[in-house]
Amino acid sequence: MKPVCIRNIPRAPHDIVTAFAAYGVATVHEAMGRVGLMKPYMRPAWPGAQVSGSAVTVLAQPGDNWMLHVAVEQCRSGDVLVVACTADSTDGMFGDLLATSLQARGVRGLVIDAGCRDVRELQEMGFPVWSRAISAKGTVKATLGSVNIPVVCAGALVNPGDVIVADDDGVVVCPRAEAESALKAAQARHANEIKKRKRLAAGELGLDIYSMREALAKAGLVYLDHPEQS
Amino acid sequence: MKPVCIRNIPRAPHDIVTAFAAYGVATVHEAMGRVGLMKPYMRPAWPGAQVSGSAVTVLAQPGDNWMLHVAVEQCRSGDVLVVACTADSTDGMFGDLLATSLQARGVRGLVIDAGCRDVRELQEMGFPVWSRAISAKGTVKATLGSVNIPVVCAGALVNPGDVIVADDDGVVVCPRAEAESALKAAQARHANEIKKRKRLAAGELGLDIYSMREALAKAGLVYLDHPEQS
Amino acid sequence: MKPVCIRNIPRAPHDIVTAFAAYGVATVHEAMGRVGLMKPYMRPAWPGAQVSGSAVTVLAQPGDNWMLHVAVEQCRSGDVLVVACTADSTDGMFGDLLATSLQARGVRGLVIDAGCRDVRELQEMGFPVWSRAISAKGTVKATLGSVNIPVVCAGALVNPGDVIVADDDGVVVCPRAEAESALKAAQARHANEIKKRKRLAAGELGLDIYSMREALAKAGLVYLDHPEQS
Amino acid sequence: MKPVCIRNIPRAPHDIVTAFAAYGVATVHEAMGRVGLMKPYMRPAWPGAQVSGSAVTVLAQPGDNWMLHVAVEQCRSGDVLVVACTADSTDGMFGDLLATSLQARGVRGLVIDAGCRDVRELQEMGFPVWSRAISAKGTVKATLGSVNIPVVCAGALVNPGDVIVADDDGVVVCPRAEAESALKAAQARHANEIKKRKRLAAGELGLDIYSMREALAKAGLVYLDHPEQS
Amino acid sequence: MKPVCIRNIPRAPHDIVTAFAAYGVATVHEAMGRVGLMKPYMRPAWPGAQVSGSAVTVLAQPGDNWMLHVAVEQCRSGDVLVVACTADSTDGMFGDLLATSLQARGVRGLVIDAGCRDVRELQEMGFPVWSRAISAKGTVKATLGSVNIPVVCAGALVNPGDVIVADDDGVVVCPRAEAESALKAAQARHANEIKKRKRLAAGELGLDIYSMREALAKAGLVYLDHPEQS
């Protein structure tokens, strides 16, 4: 693998990328047909953030954050930086200085399949990070990786320019070419859920709303009264 | 195993079930003789809730939340829904719609040996969840399980109608038949701890309060001064 | 190994020990040459605390907190209690009563390679704990260990009297003999970071601030434009 | 929980218990309706053993093997000793001396939700062990537990006298009352698999043997040729 | 995601695919520039096998092996079946019946990011499996997935037709388009290692063979004699 930094990647239209944030990870994941999720070990460094952005991708060596500095220059306003490693690592490859630099360029957050540090400062800055670990472990700048190549991050394939959506539930990836249709599907699903929520809040049962009773009976579910009840 | 849904399970008296919440998981666990705890991987989706309730149990297939809809109908005010899976799973089998439905029936919380999602909405609703993971992974509704049979959830045996107590420290199960005596023991322990806390806050040592010095000496503990001190 | 409790351990000067807290774990770890960190599974029981103190060490049997009571008596104002176990354990070996006792002696926090409980009470008391787990599991008082011997806690060697620094990023250990020089290095690093943060916030790139471009080119990094861009 | 040792537990008929071994864990688990499995972290200390026996159960404190000595006396020829702990542990609570003692009584193996040691000696003796870990960590004899009470071992409920089946695939538990019917179901399933294996070996497809094609089409599976093929 | 089964995928030339096996995972991984490895949790179900083949890929639901039956029909002699799941699972989705069917078609092995069972039978058949777990847990046939789409398996991207190499060290994926060049690089690396091994066996040091001494000195390595030696 030759180390390379790809410049000027294509992105989905800015307003489409931005609109995803409102619908959240679960809705977007469902709207896409239940694909695209990163592993659930990816957790927010601080709670409450909900963002969407275009992926700038990094493939780094574990414990080496040299390529993150290279990637910063390739980021634009509206991006989310996505960092994968060539082997599992929990090292704190990202902290408040890199966050300051990304924030200065309008980057909306970081997704890193490794560790981050300076958690309190990140929260004070309002810069959200999703990572597999929190660790102060310092890193070296010794070995090249690549920027803006396809990467596997926390079990999900991310191509540069894909749409990343992240919130307290985790991180989901939407391929760039499907961004518009996925957004529409998410909007439709969201509207549908509002209606269902009202009915459920009023006491209707999912068994009835989703017409499950017949299928349950057909599958063989038997209802019995507890022997102690008489 | 034939799939079955047991209706009208017996529960402990409502005021006893409710009174447990005040004493918290650690006190109830100790009062019962140090048994009944679920594994410590069961964590609250959001901090600060402390509840008790009667268990309605579900045995579900991993990644399949069909039986949760069946279970909702069996829940009453004052219950806690307890979901076990036939194999380890972190899928997000529970979210804000099911929570809305449970809350409409007066259910006090969910304990699930799998994942949950819509964490922010759950916190806004004030519906507490204890789970092994947070994950937006969507689930299917394809294969039956059972409702209100005995289940092993996070390492603990739960019979329907048992009392569940959950707080930031985790989840504990009290068998229905022992509810009254366990509650009394928890109350006694709680009262005793208040007294001890005062003495400890005043500077008395546990070594003296618990009369440990003799036992330590008998067991062979030797006190030495550090060689650098003279 | 004979069980022993060492009294009157030497500590670093009180003002030096106290001054560490201001710089945080990541800075101290870097200032020491990237050593001394505990494993990243050590997490704060509640967020936001940042402390430093002199280590009083305990080697305990898993699930047995007898020696913690012995250790309390050896603690002074400005100390941090550090508990290692002879085998991995997540049991809740520490709760609000021991915290009350430690707080009464001016101890600044607990670092335990096992579980803690009473999380809500600990936060209300303002007593910080870093642990590998939160668990209500009760413990016995049956087998001796030692106090103030060298221990390996969460992968780091801790000698009694070493300086412990802990915050939301984790826990770092500074050998007592290096405390003064490490503090100076941390202060210098901190000052340097303030300057860099300003430049990065103003939009300067790390690539330029750290003069990385030449080294990257020499290492073989190639820049290419994305094929879809023209 | 009062510590207790229950004597003279009922067991399933000896020939039925013994006959299970021939069918292995996967077949018995399937024959029972896909229940009763212990978690897959339970692994044989050495490969190739396949046993069945009546469960003598132990609930032990982690790192404390006192109750194993109590349990030995309760074991008879044809038993399997099953050890659960009150909290997760990997300590080496069992080694060649206890194995010698069990083997002298005709016990067929050990299932322990903790660690074992003396692996090479165990293999030389031909005494099989299934455990969650291999560890030389020594244990104490300080705190009581119980013998022959219901326990949760590696996620499975085990009542004393239940039938245990263990092989390279893991461990399964069959309730005593269901032993005869489960054995018959396992025998039927085994006979059926022999027929299927022949057909599959001859090149028939599962798609046809199990008549899956229609169901797949109905569920919406679409077959397409790869675009590069023409 | 629409469920789909892609037929007639392109494969690399048969002799090239077959030749990879001789060089093993570590050599092929290095020859490709240190990419393409699956996570190290992928372990052989039995030791000693070393195979290479063309990937037929499956994306399955966790705990559901319906699509494996669909995939069997798409396999040819010289293939390796690669199974990814939409969420983490350890269920025993593969056993000796499916192995019999694959072996009848000339398939060389299975790589599955889930569990397998019937380990002893698999070894007796000589059918190698690499999996994340061994588990007898039975699976359902209820929900569609896809065959021969790109999948992420154990952290590695696998396109149908890619070359899979697997041995006791793990599993590596070589993109189909790079198969010929990667094979040549592996052969060259292998030849080079034979020479080095001879020199090392004769007592030459890597420090000298790789000319490391100057670089070490330049990087700042200092040699000191131990203070106890005089």
Next chain:
Amino acid sequence: MKPVCIRNIPRAPHDIVTAFAAYGVATVHEAMGRVGLMKPYMRPAWPGAQVSGSAVTVLAQPGDNWMLHVAVEQCRSGDVLVVACTADSTDGMFGDLLATSLQARGVRGLVIDAGCRDVRELQEMGFPVWSRAISAKGTVKATLGSVNIPVVCAGALVNPGDVIVADDDGVVVCPRAEAESALKAAQARHANEIKKRKRLAAGELGLDIYSMREALAKAGLVYLDHPEQS
């Protein structure tokens, strides 16, 4: 931390170091008073080896095996190389070439808190390795560490020149200064176990050999007959 390579470390007498192997890890660990064990995740790459040797220690960066080459030169006949990393790693930092080099110098084995590869070749060579993982992941040679400084390896403190004992049960460390006394204690324990094994094989119970019955009764153990027995 300044990178350093310490030469000419003191070792325990050769015959004492060598004699440890005969007693195995469990016996040595017990003889030392139940200390010195590495974590149980350290497993042999192939089964059956049992060695002892003097520790040559390495502190390496994760994924960087440069310092292993430096360490080889410091090894003598009768040594065991012990490698710790500055952060958790599973990378395959050691393979058959380094093993060839170590074997040429008379080194008896490797203990590495990271991954190893070329497992089959290592077994064919008869060179034993204990590691936390098996992984073909290639490593870089970019950043210095140290040789023959005290390290924490898999949770155990290892000073250069300490005695390492390793077998199928794991790895134990004996401080150099205690080597002679620990060896004697191991020999005594071993002799004692031979006697006990005979008595246990003859059907005597541990309850009687260790005179446990009185202590059990005093601690409160109650014997009851099973209610179904009459």
